[in-house]
Amino acid sequence: MKYEQVKYIKDDKEKMIQVRLYSIAQLEEMEQEGEFYCPFKNCKAKVCLVHNSKNGGRTAFFKAVDDAFHIENCDYKIDNYKEVVKRVNASGYFTEEQITASVRSLYKDYTMPIEEKEEQKNKRKRKNGKGKGTAEDNENATTRKTTSSGRIIYGDETIDGIKGIMRRRYQVTSNDIGQMTKVCGVISKIERSKYGEMFVSFKDQRLNNIKIFIGPVYQTNNPTEYSRLGIVEEYYETLAKKQEVRLAAGGLVNFHNKELVIELQAKGSFMIEGKTIMGLIRDRTVNEK
Ligand SMILES: [Zn+2]
Structure with missing residues (x-):
């Protein structure tokens, strides 16, 4: 599932951010200074910024560092959304x-x-x-x-x-x-x-x-x-x-x-x-x- 929002923790302060409101440069800088986590409630899985190879890295998205770290019922755990991945079809904006x-x-x-x-x-x-x-x-x-x-x-x-x-x-x-x-x-x-x-x-x-x-x-x-x-x-x-x-x-x-x-x-x-x-x-x- 696409991470439209992620949890950001810096200096023990936690906030939820909407990914699309930030530039890639800003997100990269934030990743240097703090850590991104899965937005699901109580989930502690770390996520990282990955550059999209399809367009030479012009865009980027978040991905779990290790899918096994999601909590059992997390919506973002791959097993819980197999169907979503298959069907997601960005048909325009x-x-x-x-x-x-x-x-x-x-x-x-x-x-x-x-x-x-x-x-x-x-x-x-x-x-x-x-x-x-x-x-x-x-x-x-x-x-x-x-x-x-x-x-x-x-x-x-x-x-x-x-x-x-x-x-x-x-x-x-x-x-x-x-x-x-x-x-x-x-x-x-x-x-x-x-x-x-x-x-x-x-x-x-x-x-x-x-x-x-x-x-x-x-x-x-x-x-x-x-x-x-x-x-x-x-x-x-x-x-x-x-x-x-x-x-x-x-x-x-x-x-x-x-x-x-x-x-x-x-x-x-x-x-x-x-x-x-x-x-x-x-x-x-x-x-x-
Ligand atoms: Zn999770």
Whole structure:
């Protein structure tokens, strides 16, 4: 598994760092002064910086010095993620805007009445003067156009070169591990771990093998939103008493504690009943005034 974050210990001080926020030069210097470790909780396996031979060492990644030093249940231990290695397929890079637009479009597509959808399709047909143009085509077209810039949330522009396409899945299996995917369904429950991570499960039979996971990656990218996840929970609890609550979310399919999850990265990577977390925070601020 790719180490997107590693533990860094220097002068007995420990911190978790997001690898992509550092230059190779910085990481090399840090390695001289301290030590890098596996980011998994309680794991003491040392990791080291390795230069990528594929591109003449222009990029680098972390690798365990000895895989046997990972603790038994560590997600990064090779035995625990064989499947991941096989399937990881960097199919491009993804920006924050792109993910937000893609999730928004999925939510719209999922919740818009079919009649209205037909109507839009026909309108588009007339406009384009051609018979094709599914919602997906249309989305990809706009996504490409509007996301030429923006913070890269996943992937590496210099390696992947192209912008990825976020695939919609009705069902997610372990074959999708390492893929950027989006799903939509009715929420069955929202849980928080003792570390504050959020897990969302679906009522839909087809999505009952997977949870949406809002954890350390989301936290690093969006500390403010992460600290206010309680608003999402409250919004859901209140609304769920009256109606079904629908969620669209997009992120990276992965394993977490031996469960299949879609780990979210971008601020706008989930929408509950058409609202992003930024929207919920805004509503809250207005109401408080
Ligand atoms: Zn480990």
